[in-house]
Amino acid sequence: MGFRVVVAGDSAGVDYKDVIKADLEADPRIDEVIDAGITKGEDVDYPHVAVNAARMIADGKADRGVFICGTGMGVAMSANKVKGIRASTAHDSFSVERLVLSNDAQVLCLGERVIGLELARRLAKEFFNYTFDPESHSAPKVAAICSYEED
Numbered sequence: 558m559g560f561r562v563v564v565a566g567d568s569a570g571v572d573y574k575d576v577i578k579a580d581l582e583a584d585p586r587i588d589e590v591i592d593a594g595i596t597k598g599e600d601v602d603y604p605h606v607a608v609n610a611a612r613m614i615a616d617g618k619a620d621r622g623v624f625i626c627g628t629g630m631g632v633a634m635s636a637n638k639v640k641g642i643r644a645s646t647a648h649d650s651f652s653v654e655r656l657v658l659s660n661d662a663q664v665l666c667l668g669e670r671v672i673g674l675e676l677a678r679r680l681a682k683e684f685f686n687y688t689f690d691p692e693s694h695s696a697p698k699v700a701a702i703c704s705y706e707e708d
């Protein structure tokens with residue numbers, strides 16, 4: 558079974574979000590792409606966009622997310638407020654790999670004002686090359702992150 562992916566972006570990330578959404582819809586590894594907004598022309602602040610999208614993962618409606626704002630940092634901070642979500646900005650290939658293999662992150666965050674479109678597209682694609690191994694040496698560290706979550 559393929560990934561169910563939620564994409565989201567604020568007004569500074571909507572252009573990349575729409576391109577990456579189309580890429581993911583054409584990717585045979587992905588079964589479903591959910592667009593959590595915004596649509597171009599809308600203006601919703603990034604915390605609301607990211608938390609709404611992250612809740613879809615926490616609620617089991619999606620497996621992973623690609624969230625985009627100007628820097629990738631605001632959507633990451635916001636998504637991480639949702640219990641069970643691990644999200645980070647990653648703007649290079651190695652970081653994207655480790656985001657999954659070390660950190661079991663469900664959400665890749667990208668900054669439309671920081672990296673070029675083709676790099677963003679490539680990183681979004683690479684994010685789905687990896688799946689976390691629950692038997693790996695990284696698993697207890699991820700469990701330790703979770704242990705610090707507060708209700």
Ligand SMILES: O=C[C@H](O)[C@H](O)COP(=O)(O)O
Binds near residue numbers: 629630631
């Ligand atoms: O992290 C925040 C994002 O980059 C956002 O798109 C822009 O936020 P700002 O308008 O507060 O700079």
